[in-house]
Amino acid sequence: MSKFVLRAQALAVTTTLLLAGGACLADTIKVGAVYPLTGPVAEDGATVLKGAKLAVKLFNDAGEFKGDKIELLVEDGACIPAQSVAAAEKLVSSSKVVALAGAFCSSSTGATMDVALRYKVPMVSGVSTAPNLTERGNPYLFRIQATSQMLADAFAPKMMELAGGKKIAFLVVNDDWGRSIAQYYKTSLERSGAQPVSTQIFDANETDLFSYITNIKRAEPDAIMMAANTQNAVTVTEQLRQMNIKSRLFAEGSFTAKSYYDVVGKKGDGINGLMPYVSTYDSPMSKKFVEMYKAAYGELPNNNAAAGFEELTIITNAIKTSGKIDPQSIRDAIATSTTPGPAGDIKFNEKGQGYGFTVFLTRNENAAPMIEGTAQIAKP
Amino acid sequence: MDLIPQYIFNGLVVGSSYALIAVGLTAIFGLMEIANFAHGQFYMLGAFFAYTLTRLLGLDFWTGLVGSVMGVMIVGVVLERTLFRILRGASLSSSVLATIALSIFLENLALNVWGPRPQKIPTPFETGSIAFAGVFTTPERLLMLAVTVVIVILLHVGLRHTQTGKAIRATFQQREAAALVGIDIDRLYTLTFAIGAGVAGLAGVLLGTIFVVQPAMGGIATLKAFIVVTLGGISSFAGGIAGGLLLGLAESFGAIISPAYKDAVGFILVMLVLLYKPDGLFGKRS
Amino acid sequence: MKSRVSLPSWLALSVTALILLVLPRLIGTDYYLHIAIISLVFVILATSLDILVGYSGLLSLCHTAFFAFGAYAAALLFLHFQMSLWLTMFAGGVFAASIAWLLGLLVLSVRGHRFIITTVIFAEIGRLIAYNWTDLTQGQIGLSGIRPPVFDLPGLPRIDFSSREAYYYLALVVTTTCVTIIWRITHSPIGWRMLALRENEALAEASGVDTRRIATTAFVSSAFFAGLAGAVYAHYTGFVSPDLFYFTYTTTMLIMVFLGGKGTIIGPVMGAVLFTILPEALRVTANYRLMTFSAILLVLVVFAPEGLVGLFARIRRRFAGQGSVQDA
Incomplete structure (x- = not known):
């Protein structure tokens, strides 16, 4: 068994992304991330990882923390x-x-946060939106993302105005x-x-x-609220x-x-997005983030990239402010921290729900998101 | 309800894609008695080949279509000559397990070669949407229907009126006897496999212009194709076609009643068919 | 079909038992203990599937559905009625067995490919229900908060099974019991009738075996153990979600049975342990993991269809220089 352990570890080390420049002398701080790198949302998971790596690179390049480097272990x-x-x-x-970052889908985050609690390791989630995650009394989970409920409440009146009708x-x-979007938007819009x-x-696998759509057409709505990740959004x-649906389209x-x-081009024009982040946001922090991201990957960051970046920035920020690298100190530092992110400052309430940042109502124009409205998430 | 024609049309388009995938599955099963769980992967490969030829290499759609169908046929032939030849004498469970493994392998191969990102095959048509008699559709969907009709006619004529077709039908019915009267079984298997894979690949190319292309599409296609062949009768060409259209229509109308359980309609149909007509709607007692 | 156990076998058995008992001390981290517990659950799943595919010759592709049904039953009973694992284990098993009995009424009249395909479809129906009956199952996010049991009888020491180590021993006891019972079933007159069903159904029928009844017995008992394993799993991980119905789980269980050696019990046990560890070890190759995994499977199915047990027997025969030993 010990031979197996050794081999597995040796392999893990060799294949790990060593992001530190010259990581031989200074200590390494290990931070873990659980993202979907295979399966139906692999594409989005890979984008979150890009953002996360960027945050780690920032920390390591700055060398502010006694020259210690963060090693991001991804599973x-x-x-x-x-x-x-x-x-x-x-x-x-x-x-x-x-510390842990992840795990993208709410169901996975919901299961993984129990591991975080068991070992008393802080876990930061930037993507999972299921409202009940932060209602379970788990002090080690921090969720940055505005829940669908928060987004719906923030934009419901504006959406109704744009819809131009009631249906x-x-x-x-x-x-x-998807189901929680149907549920919460319904309540807020009503x-x-x-x-x-x-x-x-x-179904996510359906083509x-x-x-x-024929069913929807039969109901003759004035507006349609949609929820879909990359593979389905295109379809x-x-x-x-x-x-030939002419209703106004809203989407998360x-x-x-x-x-x-890349795939739909201008066919997506006119769709209103309810987004936690868009690259056209012109705050100084956002501009800096977009610039770095473009330099690193040659493309514009989307909300998932920003989420990964925020997850790791919150962890690195907590390490810097607490000056310690034990999980408990990091957790305590995160709980009281204010971390500047691309979409504004992120704070956490006593349940670990993030607030304080800006959310966006966008409109696609010439295959790019234009900001039509913003709202700030108040302390829930 | 004035949208009924729309539901029927939706069902026919999806159903014809099911039929095209199921035809190959039926052929391979009827001839070789192997339930190929990797059959949907031919459909997936057809779509990705076409994506590579058109999007990445810049060929026009029709060249890409012919090229990818031939590509899938070659893959089919290579697999038939190697893996499936070894499996020919194997037990039912070994062959099922082997094709399951093959399907996982091919899906993950595609994931590593083309990535998880959903892709589209550029369409050869200019118009986006066509409306006639209150039914909305696209030229790509009409092409899908037309191709299905052509393939069905070709297969019918081929099976009835060519020497090879007669040999295939004979082998379907009595394998040992067919070998005794001097039919070259090996050649027949290779041919059937090539055609079955090719037709599935063709469906992949056509659907790639309508829907998105992604590695996971093969597994779902396999499941649907199995439902279709169970519905229609496991080794009946006509059953495969009819079963495909029936499933497509059932799902389309099932969506009116309960969108979330749309797929269950097909499943329940299969269960009922098994209960009352275990050999399928068009199957003969084996 | 003798069940005489030789001296070397006794030795091997004792050594294995000893290793299993001190395992938590041998392996340092909780992560490896986690893998050990999951292996034990899969040992139940693989051996119970072996009753069907190995002994009775019925290739079922919905074993994971019974596992999932058991897990959901346990989760719901715990969450709504605070039933502990001691009860949910049996409830999960009985629930899965009842569903298997009902399904059996329908599908056990067909054989071969039709049986296989119907079982695939059945697992899909299960997934659809778990996905869409959100009031009961919470849909895709699943049910969470299922706790491990506490052993608390007057006069006996109180044991809280929420520690990894304690749960390991719990799972070890449950698994050993299940495997022993499964071994007894398959090596009893019922087991011989299952073999008769597998080898030649018409002949079995002619010699007075009620094949339909034997097939039902195999299907229902195999589902019972899968459901029981589901409860053990649910109380361990603390959550259940519809992905338990996924075809990949069934594939994994089949791999364990076939590669260990179907129709041998010991084979699936080895297969389960090996193929819980292997994917975790191959985790490092990330995107290439499943590709490697399926390639190994393909090669083994084609070139070593009798599994590891068959392979060992072949090697032993070669060394012993005798060709008379035949595996079932």
Whole structure:
């Protein structure tokens, strides 16, 4: 068994992304990340990782922390809870990471946060939106992302104004995120006078959405609220266009991602996005982030890239401010920290829910997201 | 309801894609008695080959289509000559397990070669959307339907009126007897595999212009194709076609009742068919 | 079909038992203990699947559905009625077994490919239910907060199984019991009838074996153990989600059975341990993991269809220089 352990560790070390420049002399601080690198959301997971690596590179290049370098150990959780848990177990108990980032899908984050609690290691999640994650009384989980409920509350009146009518339909992907969007937007929009007429929930693996869209067409909505990640966002957009749907389109998800624009081009124009971040935001922090990201990867960052960047920035920031590298000190530092991110300052309430940052209502124009409105997330 | 024609049309388009994938599965099963769990991967490979030829190498759509169908046929032939030849005498469970392994392998190979990013095959048509009699559709979808009709006619004529077709039908019915009367079984297997893989690959190219192309598309296609062949009768060409269209329509109308359980409609149909007509709607007692 | 156990086998068994008992002391980190516990759960799953595919010759592709049904039953009973693992284990098993019995009424009348395909479809139906009946199952996010049990009887020491080490021993006891029972079933007259069903159904029927009844027995008992394993798994990981219905789990279980050696019990046990460790070890190759995994599987299925047990037997035969030993 010990031989196996040794070999596995040797392999892990060789294949690990050593981001530090000359990591031989200074100490390394191990930070773990569980992202989906395979499976249906692998594309988005890879983008989160790009953002995360950038934050690590910033920390290491600055060398402010006694010259210590952060080593980011990445494991594939595939957005499957059991696999994400195994990945987190490995990172924490075997690799001894001092903090965790991840795990993208809410279901995986929900399962992985128990590992964080068990070993008392802080975990920062920048993507998972399921509202109940921060209601479970787990002091080691910090969630940056505004929940769908928060986004809906922030923009409901503006959405109703843009819709130009009362009838709203929903076209969402069949997972916890999609379903919670249907649920919370419905409540918020109803409060602003909307009348939900149809809710269509499609499977992430499905390619033909014509029957759902036909159902929506039958309900004759004034606006449609959609939720889809990259692979589905493309399908949704194209098929809505093909079915000649003229309703106003609102969306959460990957409707402003580069991979999305690459495929649909201008067909996505006119869609309103409800986004935690867009690269056209012109705050100084955002501009700096976009510049660095473009220099590193030759493309514009999307909300997922920003989420990965924020996850790791919060961890590195906590290491800097506390001056310690034990998990408990890092957790305590995160709980009271204010971290400047691309979308504004991020603070956490006592439940670990992030607030203080800006969220965006965008409109796609010439295959790029234009900001139509912003809102600041208040302390929940 | 004035949208009924739309639902029917939606069902027919999806159904014809199911039929094209199922035809090859039926052929391979009927001839070689191997349930190929990797059959959907031919469909996936067809789509990715076409993506490579058109998007990446800049060839026009029709050249890409012919090239990728031939590419998938070559893959099919190579697999038939190697893996499937070894599996010919193997037990049912070994062959099932081997093709499952093959499907996982091919899917992850595609993931590593082309990446997880959903892609599209550039369409040869200028117009985006066509409307007739209140039904909205696209030229790509019409092409899909047309190709299915052509393939069905070609297969029918080929099976009825060519020497090889007659040999295939004979082997379907009585394998040992066919070998006795001097039919070259090896050649027949290779040919069937090439055609089955090619037709699935063709479906992949055509659907790649309508939907997105991604590595996971093969596994779902396999599942649907198995439902189709169970519905229609496991070794019946007509059953494969009819089963495909039936499943497409059932799913389309199922979506009116309950979008989330749309897929369950097909599953329940299969269960019912098994209960009352275990050999499928068009199957003959084996 | 003698069940005589030779001296070297006794030795091997005792050494294995000893290693299993001191394992938590041998392996340092919780991560490896985690893998050990998951291995134990898969040992139950693989050996129970062996009843069907190995002994009865029924290739079922929905074993993971019974695992999932058991896990969901346990989770719901714990969350709504605070039932501990001591009860949910049996409830999960019985629930899975009942569903298997109902399904058996429908699918056990068909054989061969139709049976295989129907079982695939059944697992998909299970996934759809778990996904879409959100009021009960919470949909894709799944159910969480399922706790490990506490052993608390008057006069006996109180044991809290929420520690990894304690749960390891719990799983070890449950798994050993299950494997022993499965071994007894397959080596009893019922087991012989299963073999008769596998080898030649018509002949078995002609010689007075009620094949339908034997197939049902195999299907239901195999599902019972899978459901029980589901409960052990749910109380260990603390959550269940629809991905338990995924085809990949079924594939994994089949790999364990086939590569260990189907119809041998010891084979699936080895297969389960090996193929829980292997994917974790191959984790490092990230994107190439599944590719490597399936390539290994393909090569083994084609070139060593009798699995590891067959391979060992072949090697032993070569060294012993005798060709008379035949594996079942």
